[in-house]
Each structure stands twice: as structure tokens, then as C-alpha cells.
Amino acid sequence: MTRFDSVLRLGDDALVAAQRMAHWCACAPQLEEDVALANIALDLLGQARALLTYAGGIEGAGRDEDRLAYQRDEREFTNALLVELPDADFAVAVVKLLFFATYQNLLYQRLATGADTTLAGIAGKAVKETKYHVEHATRWTLRLGDGTVESRRRAQAAVDGLWPFTHELFEPDPLAPVDPAGLREPWAALVRPVLTRATLVVPDDDWRPTGGRVGLHTEGFGYLLGEMQSVHRAHPGARW
Amino acid sequence: MEHTDLAAQRPPGSELLAEQVDAAERDLLAAARPQRRAVGQASFDALIDGEHKVEPTDWMPEGYRAGLIRQIAQHAHSEVVGMQPERNWITRAPSLRRKAILLAKVQDEAGHGLYLYSAAETLGVSREWMLDALHEGRQRYLSFINYPTLTWADVGALAWLTDGAAVVNQVTLCRSSYGPYARAMVRVCREESFHHRQGFDALRVLAAGTPAQRAMAQDAVDRWWYPALAMFGPPHNRSTHSDRSMAWKIKRFSNDELRQRFVDICVPQAEVLGVRLPDPALRWNAERGHHDFTEPDWDELRRVVAGHGPCNRQRMDHRRRVHEDGAWVREAATAYAAKHHGGPQHSTAHQGAPAARQGLPA
Numbered sequence: 001m002t003r004f005d006s007v008l009r010l011g012d013d014a015l016v017a018a019q020r021m022a023h024w025c026a027c028a029p030q031l032e033e034d035v036a037l038a039n040i041a042l043d044l045l046g047q048a049r050a051l052l053t054y055a056g057g058i059e060g061a062g063r064d065e066d067r068l069a070y071q072r073d074e075r076e077f078t079n080a081l082l083v084e085l086p087d088a089d090f091a092v093a094v095v096k097l098l099f100f101a102t103y104q105n106l107l108y109q110r111l112a113t114g115a116d117t118t119l120a121g122i123a124g125k126a127v128k129e130t131k132y133h134v135e136h137a138t139r140w141t142l143r144l145g146d147g148t149v150e151s152r153r154r155a156q157a158a159v160d161g162l163w164p165f166t167h168e169l170f171e172p173d174p175l176a177p178v179d180p181a182g183l184r185e186p187w188a189a190l191v192r193p194v195l196t197r198a199t200l201v202v203p204d205d206d207w208r209p210t211g212g213r214v215g216l217h218t219e220g221f222g223y224l225l226g227e228m229q230s231v232h233r234a235h236p237g238a239r240w
Numbered sequence: 241m242e243h244t245d246l247a248a249q250r251p252p253g254s255e256l257l258a259e260q261v262d263a264a265e266r267d268l269l270a271a272a273r274p275q276r277r278a279v280g281q282a283s284f285d286a287l288i289d290g291e292h293k294v295e296p297t298d299w300m301p302e303g304y305r306a307g308l309i310r311q312i313a314q315h316a317h318s319e320v321v322g323m324q325p326e327r328n329w330i331t332r333a334p335s336l337r338r339k340a341i342l343l344a345k346v347q348d349e350a351g352h353g354l355y356l357y358s359a360a361e362t363l364g365v366s367r368e369w370m371l372d373a374l375h376e377g378r379q380r381y382l383s384f385i386n387y388p389t390l391t392w393a394d395v396g397a398l399a400w401l402t403d404g405a406a407v408v409n410q411v412t413l414c415r416s417s418y419g420p421y422a423r424a425m426v427r428v429c430r431e432e433s434f435h436h437r438q439g440f441d442a443l444r445v446l447a448a449g450t451p452a453q454r455a456m457a458q459d460a461v462d463r464w465w466y467p468a469l470a471m472f473g474p475p476h477n478r479s480t481h482s483d484r485s486m487a488w489k490i491k492r493f494s495n496d497e498l499r500q501r502f503v504d505i506c507v508p509q510a511e512v513l514g515v516r517l518p519d520p521a522l523r524w525n526a527e528r529g530h531h532d533f534t535e536p537d538w539d540e541l542r543r544v545v546a547g548h549g550p551c552n553r554q555r556m557d558h559r560r561r562v563h564e565d566g567a568w569v570r571e572a573a574t575a576y577a578a579k580h581h582g583g584p585q586h587s588t589a590h591q592g593a594p595a596a597r598q599g600l601p602a
Contacts, residue, residue: 025346026346032354034347038344049337069336070334143572143573147575150568237450238452240335240442240445
């Protein structure tokens with residue numbers, strides 16, 4: 001685990017989350033939500049660009065943000081599986097955002113005061129952004145969980161489907177600038193009360209899917225990358 | 241948003257339009273209210289004749305109200321349905337910078353939809369009522385949105401040409417006699433000029449790129465030129481709503497005047513870009529002081545407006561599906577608000593005023 005790997009991992013998380021979130025643009029349940037979700041996708045994309053640029057600099061092999069985003073294959077991406085899962089409905093998007101943004105916010109808070117000043121700068125900006133993402137996701141989790149019978153059913157299905165994937169976010173990595181293992185407890189202390197207030201139940205921890213950090217992704221991930229990279233790869237060496 | 245990123249590549253002629261928006265805003269702020277002596281029609285006439293702004297609480301003829309609702313709703317719908325052809329490329333944008341710019345642009349369009357629905361709501365109709373009218377085909381959106389975006393270059397050409405045409409049209413609407421519309425348009429125009437500029441910039445890079453990129457750029461311009469020209473509507477003598485709108489100062493210039501202005505602006509910009517506008521008859525006419533050009537195929541426009549363009553059904557199916565898919569979410573929000581705050585948190589659910597509904601043209 002090099003410094004390049006750990007920054008790349010953060011960048012891949014943000015990039016893949018942005019790509020999924022961008023799908024909601026012009027597909028949200030109301031116009032205010034089109035604006036809000038596009039805003040969140042833009043924040044994530046901004047984080048991804050800063051982090052990938054920084055990772056490319058650390059590596060020193062001449063790879064910029066676009067080389068890293070567009071010219072790697074599935075097995076070279078190190079994002080957590082959680083962010084690549086497709087959004088089957090709005091409840092999945094909301095609960096996934098609650099889980100991921102809370103994790104990101106805790107991580108960025110710690111990176112913002114860390115020894116790596118470049119990373120601290122990127123994280124400092126992202127702390128404010130992810131704070132808003134957590135608030136937005138929290139408000140919607142409450143509305144969906146404690147809304148109608150149908151919305152509660154969908155929100156609970158989203159929690160059941162996504163919860164197992166949260167474990168991967170906190171797998172120990174003692175060499176990383178912040179070891180994610182230490183974030184599991186504060187994360188649960190923030191997320192569990194939101195779910196409880198939303199009348200949602202946390203499922204059993206009997207399945208802990210993993211693999212994203214070493215490039216073992218879900219089957220759907222190849223389609224996400226194929227779509228994202230298609231134009232760029234069709235024109236090798238072109239400027240955009 | 242990355243406005244500063246593009247500051248260096250302002251397309252020629254765009255400063256003039258930006259200045260016109262600024263001037264309209266100054267005049268808007270200065271448009272003093274007359275002493276209110278007259279009532280009813282006379283008070284309305286005094287506002288229009290005196291170049292003052294009509295405000296929501298002022299008396300207005302039913303036809304003025306209905307015409308404005310039709311026009312502002314159509315404009316709002318165009319922003320919202322118009323997100324579709326561009327969102328088509330967000331996930332495939334060929335660089336992360338272009339992806340961010342495009343995402344920001346489509347987000348702005350949702351925001352413009354919000355301002356415009358709000359402006360129309362001041363006339364006594366609800367957003368829900370307008371969306372129903374759109375979904376049921378009783379209200380329309382601009383016809384160019386019914387053409388497909390087939391390559392990445394379409395994102396550039398669409399923004400350069402159709403946002404460029406929208407700015408030419410909307411700059412004049414900043415002086416509309418209805419205050420809430422004029423003020424919404426000032427805001428919209430400032431952002432539209434950024435949209436236009438990013439399209440110009442995206443296309444400029446392609447037109448100076450590899451042979452495949454250059455071909456892609458030219459092909460996109462070939463396909464978007466006439467849909468953009470048709471955006472100004474049919475010629476004055478065929479337009480259903482033009483005369484009255486101009487007398488009421490909702491609209492300030494004829495469709496033909498604005499189309500000519502747009503062609504004159506595009507010609508030098510196409511030269512800078514290094515793309516060919518697809519009209520062999522396009523040439524400078526020194527006598528008129530304008531470019532001569534071939535008009536759009538009005539039969540084609542009529543067919544597209546009637547619902548027979550390549551993407552009409554797709555665009556409306558998408559809109560209806562998104563609205564239906566989102567119903568359970570909106571219901572959840574309403575139910576939650578009723579449980580926790582004693583009522584719905586969004587006030588968009590009120591119904592349109594009956595008077596305004598009856599006044600709508602068929």
C-alpha cells in the first residue's frame with residue numbers, strides 16, 4: 001500500500017460515486033432534487049479530479065486525472081463496491097449517500113488536519129461538501145423511512161441491500177494516512193440513530209462482501225466504466 | 241461552477257448581448273411605479289404605455305394573463321425537457337473537466353425551470369398544473385428538443401447554436417412588461433451566456449482537433465443549424481400569438497427580426513470556429529446590412545410541433561415516466577411533513593385559479 005494507492009482509492013471512490021449520482025440528472029422525483037443531486041455529483045466529481053490529479057503527481061509517471069479516469073480497466077480501479085452499486089430507485093440513492101457521505105465526512109475531517117498538506121487542503125473543502133451531503137441524505141432517509149408504507153418498504157429494502165457493503169469501507173489499512181478501521185464506530189454512532197428515527201432496522205451482519213480495494217468488482221461495474229470511457233477511448237490522443 | 245475556466249474564449253458578438261442584459265436590469269430597477277389613479281383596463285394601459293412593469297397584484301386582461309402563462313410555462317417546460325438531450329452525454333463526457341461543465345449546465349437548466357415555474361405561479365397556476373398540462377400535451381416545449389444528440393460534438397453544437405438562439409430571444413424578454421418574467425429572464429440570461437460560451441469552446445476544441453473530431457463537429461453543426469433557426473418560431477405572418485404579445489410588450493421584436501439577428505451573430509462565430517454553416521445561399525447583403533439565408537423548412541417545423549419529430553415520443557415518455565416513478569417519493573415527503581410539521585412543506589400543490597385556466601388558449 002503506497003501513498004499513491006491510498007490517494008487513488010479516495011479518488012476512485014469519489015469518481016465512481018459521482019458517475020452513479022450523475023445518472024439522476026433529469027430523472028429525479030422533483031425538480032428541486034434534480035438540482036440537489038446534480039450538485040452533489042458535481043462536488044464528488046470535483047473531489048475526484050483533485051484527488052486523481054494529486055495521485056498522478058505522487059506516482060510521477062505522467063498520468064493526469066483523465067489518464068487515470070479513462071485509461072484504466074476494471075481490475076485497476078480500487079473504489080469500494082458500495083459506490084458502484086446501481087441505484088435501483090431513489091431510496092437506494094438516498095441510503096447509499098447517507099452511508100457513503102457519512103464515511104467520507106469522517107475521513108475528510110481527519111485528513112484535513114493530517115500531515116499531508118495537499119491532502120489536507122482537498123479534504124478541508126470536501127468536509128463542508130460532505131456535511132451537506134449527509135444532511136441532505138439524512139432528511140430524505142427520515143422522509144422515506146417515516147413517510148408512507150410504500151416508501152418505508154423501499155427504504156428498508158435499500159438499507160438491507162446496502163448495509164453489508166458498508167463493512168468494506170472500514171477494512172483496516174494501517175499504512176493509509178487515516179486507518180479506516182477506526183472510523184467504523186463513529187460512523188455507526190451517526191448512522192444508526194438516523195435509521196432508528198426513520199423507523200428503519202439495521203440487518204444482521206452475516207454477509208460482508210469485499211474486493212473493490214483490490215480491483216475485484218461487481219459485474220455491473222464494467223458497464224459503468226464502458227459507458228464512462230467510450231468516447232475518450234475511441235479517440236486515442238485527442239484533446240477535449 | 242467553472243465560469244472562470246472559459247473566460248478567455250468569449251465568442252465574438254457575445255459582449256453586446258451581455259451588455260443588453262445589464263441595461264435591461266438597470267431599467268428594471270429604475271422602472272418607477274406610476275401614481276395609481278386609474279383602475280382596471282385603464283390602469284393596465286397606463287403601465288404598458290408608460291413602460292412600467294405589470295406586477296402580480298395589478299389588474300390585467302385575461303388574455304394577457306393567459307398568454308403569459310402559455311409563454312412562461314412553455315419556456316419552463318423547454319428548460320426541463322431540454323435537460324434530456326444533454327444529460328444523454330453526461331456519463332460519457334470524454335474528460336472530467338467537460339463532464340463537470342456539462343453537469344453544471346444541465347443543473348442550471350433545472351434551476352431555470354424552477355425560476356420560470358415560480359414566475360408563472362405568480363399568475364395563479366401551480367407547477368403541478370403546468371406539469372400535468374405538459375404531460376397531457378396541452379402545453380408545449382421548444383421543437384429543437386425533439387432532435388437527438390448523436391455524438392459528443394452535439395453537446396457543443398447544441399449549446400453554441402440553440403443556447404445562442406435562446407440568448408438572442410431571451411435578452412429581449414428581460415424587457416418584458418411582466419415584472420416577474422423580466423426579472424427571471426435577467427438571471428436566466430446571465431447563465432445562458434455561460435452555456436453558450438462553453439458550447440462554443442467545446443466545439444472550438446473539436447474543430448481544431450483530429451480529423452475524426454473535426455468531422456464530428458461539422459456533422460453536428462450541419463444537423464443543429466436549422467433546428468436552431470426554427471427556434472424563433474414561424475415567420476411573423478404565420479405566427480398565431482405575435483401581434484398581441486407585441487402590443488402588450490410581452491415580446492419586443494418579431495420572430496423574423498430575432499432570427500436575422502441570430503444569423504448575423506453566428507456567421508463570424510462560425511468563421512472563428514472553422515465550421516461551415518450548412519446553407520449555400522448564406523451571404524452578406526450589403527444593401528440590407530444583413531446576411532441573406534435560407535429559411536428553415538416550415539413544414540418540418542409543423543410536423544415536429546405536431547409531435548412527429550424524431551424524439552417527441554421519447555422525450556415525453558421519459559418525462560412522464562420520471563414523474564410517475566417519483567410519485568411515491570413526493571407522497572412520502574408530504575406524509576412525513578404532515579406527521580412532523582402539521583402540513584406539506586412544499587407549497588406547490590395548490591391548484592390553478594379557475595379564471596386563469598379558462599383564459600388559456602386551446
